[in-house]
Amino acid sequence: MRRTALLVVPAAVWFATCTTPAGPAANAAPTDRGQQLYARHCAVCHGADGDGDTPVALFLLPGPNAFRDGLFKLVSTQNGMPTEDDLIATLRRGMPGSTMMSWGWLPDADLRALAQEVQRLTLVGRTESIARTAVAAGQPLTEEQARATAERQLRAGATVDTGAASDPTAPQLAEGERLYGLHCAGCHGQDGRGLPTTRDWPTDGTWLWPRDFTAGYLRGGVSHRDLALRIRAGMPGAHMPPAQLSTAETEALVSFVQGLIPETAADHHAQWRRTLRVPQRQTLPNDDAVATTIEPLRLPLAPLWWRAEAVDEVLVRVAHDGATVLLQLEWADATRSDRAAADGSMGDGAAIQFARSEDPPLFAMGSLAEPVNVWRWHAFDPKETAGMIDLLGARHSGLDVGGATPPRPRTESIELGGIGSAAAATGSGLPLAVHTQWRDGRWTATFRRQLGARSPHEVAIGTGERVLFALAIWDGSIDRSAASKAISTWHVLELQR
Ligand code: HEC
Ligand code: HEC
Known part of the structure; x- marks a missing residue:
């Protein structure tokens, strides 16, 4: 889905009555558990084939990911590809500050099946785009070749080093603040509230400018590990770059950032079923x-x-x-x-x-x-x-x-x-x-x-x-x-x- 950040949709659309039949869930007849769950719960926003190009997406900012693009925000790996567990963690928590809700009420086996379905759609999309590029370049590939290349590109890499949580010392916090000024403040502002200038960043609607994370809108959690992952792995789907830091630096920086985020942020905006x-x-x-x-x-x-x-x-x-x-x-x-x-x-x-x-x-x-x-x-x-x-x-x-x-x-x-x-x-x-x-x-x-x-x-x-x-x-x-x-x-x- 490609659109501008300023797209404004008339409210009246919500009231429109027309004769379109129900969403994609109605006509697919999938057999596999992951496909069934996806058709029922996800396709309305992410699209039946994971291209994110749905009527609903027009109303959403950030918009639902096009899995086919292979760009994810919440990852734990050096190559920016999510592991199955990364996807499960996302499904369990949802992504507060967006309409991606928590699916934590589903049994673990269903969350795994859904994560695998997301990976399957990502693979199918990447395979198709590799095959298309090859044809355009005049060097067509067999489906197996395109698929093998896609699999290689999408395989999750090694986990980034997150260090360990500890009670921070004063020198550690000072070091964290220095590192923050060096690596982060340019986008997030020294106080974590974001910079007005970043608001002008052109977005395709799937990612946003750096938001005020002191308000507690954390897509990916607030634990030491969560923040260290965001910092060391970056957020590829949000254009936040990974920071090259030692373990000690990561620990210091995370301690400082945790101090900026309110304690309630862990679940304040999370859409748990109650x-x-x-x-x-x-x-x-x-x-x-x-x-x-x-x-x-x-x-x-x-x-x-x-x-x-x-x-x-x-x-x-x-x-x-x-x-x-x-x-x-x-x-x-x-x-x-x-x-x-x-x-x-x-x-x-x-x-x-x-x-x-x-x-x-x-x-x-x-x-x-x-x-x-x-x-x-x-x-x-x-x-x-x-x-x-x-x-x-x-x-x-x-x-x-x-x-x-x-x-x-x-x-x-x-x-x-x-x-x-x-x-x-x-x-x-x-x-x-x-x-x-x-x-x-x-x-x-x-x-x-x-x-x-x-x-x-x-x-x-x-x-x-x-x-x-x-x-x-x-x-x-x-x-x-x-x-x-x-x-x-x-x-x-x-x-x-
Ligand atoms: C109401 C619309 C909506 C529905 C329904 C929905 N999503 Fe999402 N999803 C979103 C939006 C919006 C985002 C982007 C959130 C963001 O960037 O903060 C997203 C993001 C994601 C991501 C990207 C995570 C990342 O690391 O970037 C995954 C994976 C995902 N959704 C899977 C699912 C699955 C599986 C389902 C069904 C169980 C589902 N979604 C249902 C709207 C939806
Ligand atoms: C090039 C700009 C840029 C830089 C540099 C950058 N970020 Fe980000 N950061 C972003 C964007 C964009 C987002 C996603 C904004 C959003 O939607 O919340 C983000 C999101 C975050 C979040 C929210 C994560 C979540 O779970 O939602 C945290 C925390 C964060 N950044 C910390 C940092 C830290 C710490 C550094 C320094 C190591 C840093 N960022 C460097 C652009 C940047």
Whole structure:
């Protein structure tokens, strides 16, 4: 996938209804476990053949890797090729600060099968490109020859020397700081916050300028070994060069860098799957009392389009009384965007997506075979914004742009069967009540609905059962771009009897 970093995609695309069938998972019929898992969970972003050239990729920064390019960021080897274990570690942790979530809830054997599938796609891609280059050079190769060359190029090299973690001494830290100034500050800034000038680096969208790693967005972990690997092996897929250092220098530098990174960084932004077990209450609190009576669970969010200021966490509070479930989302948003703007931007919003199946495809908003039920609230309906043209070419009008009165919020429960699928309203379903409030730079959105289900298009929520849920928050102050949306991975909700 090649595109510019500034590509901005109209928010309206998220609402578009068209007749495209479900994603790649729907039509492939793979037999091998790794291929099956890949088709189900990964192809939507990385492409069925690992070329990263998917419709979804247009909305993501950083974009999903094209495995065929053979460029990876999290590696442990001298030649920059990931080992199977490197890939497994990436799958287990995900890559915080991007939409590459943690797949740690899959059994180890599945993670291994997926890592092998990534390696297979990388090999197939490299073999093809070697064969093509040979033909162009007038010296065609047999498939075996091209494959043998590809295998040689992609074989993971020796592991880099990471040294060992120890309690750093003052001279060691001073040495680390000196080395940092020499090898690192030119890109990362002396304080690790990045340099404004690097923001202008042209990117193809798969890699980013050096981000503020003091904010704790570490794709690859914060242990001594993780940081030493990044430093000694570099991040080939991110254009971070490996540093030539002795073991003692590596240890000193890692100690210094660790001091720049907050301790919470190890899992603060990592999208681990969490289980929320909710005991039954006698009565549900009223909206104003929710925050003080229900203990929140903090869930991290990943912005689709990277920006340091994105909404990156939500507090979730859930309660039920055996008849009704209450879910409150609370998040920070300094700008209250609930007035329609002439540019068609979408306004603030929140959504909870529920899946009925145990192991649903992430992110793709369900599939035709496994639809999801989405409860959502938007400060206003962007499709009603004056002058806005949706994907079908229809011009909507009717909103008082920039007017004094906030437009009507839109609250609905819909069923989605994959990206681009038509949303089925759950019209005959149970009524969904949403109450929102913006105060002191924070939104709360409180959803209430009866347990059970009335329509086949809505999720049945019962006591003693598990249901998977994922969250999305829109920050309407970011105009017309996928950047206004931040998402979570699937989590588990269990209402106890
Ligand atoms: C929502 C889209 C999405 C899905 C689904 C997804 N990925 Fe990714 N993946 C990404 C993005 C984005 C990146 C780049 C992240 C970065 O550079 O920070 C990435 C990066 C990767 C990398 C590169 C690691 C490296 O060292 O550079 C691997 C390997 C990978 N994904 C494997 C998978 C596998 C296997 C699955 C399925 C289990 C999967 N991904 C599902 C979006 C996705
Ligand atoms: C040529 C520029 C460049 C140099 C020199 C460089 N880096 Fe980086 N570094 C990057 C880029 C680009 C990234 C990826 C940015 C991102 O998306 O977070 C990165 C990422 C990182 C990360 C985040 C790793 C993660 O898990 O996400 C750390 C930590 C880091 N660099 C440390 C260092 C240290 C220490 C040095 C000096 C030895 C160094 N870098 C030298 C460009 C550079």
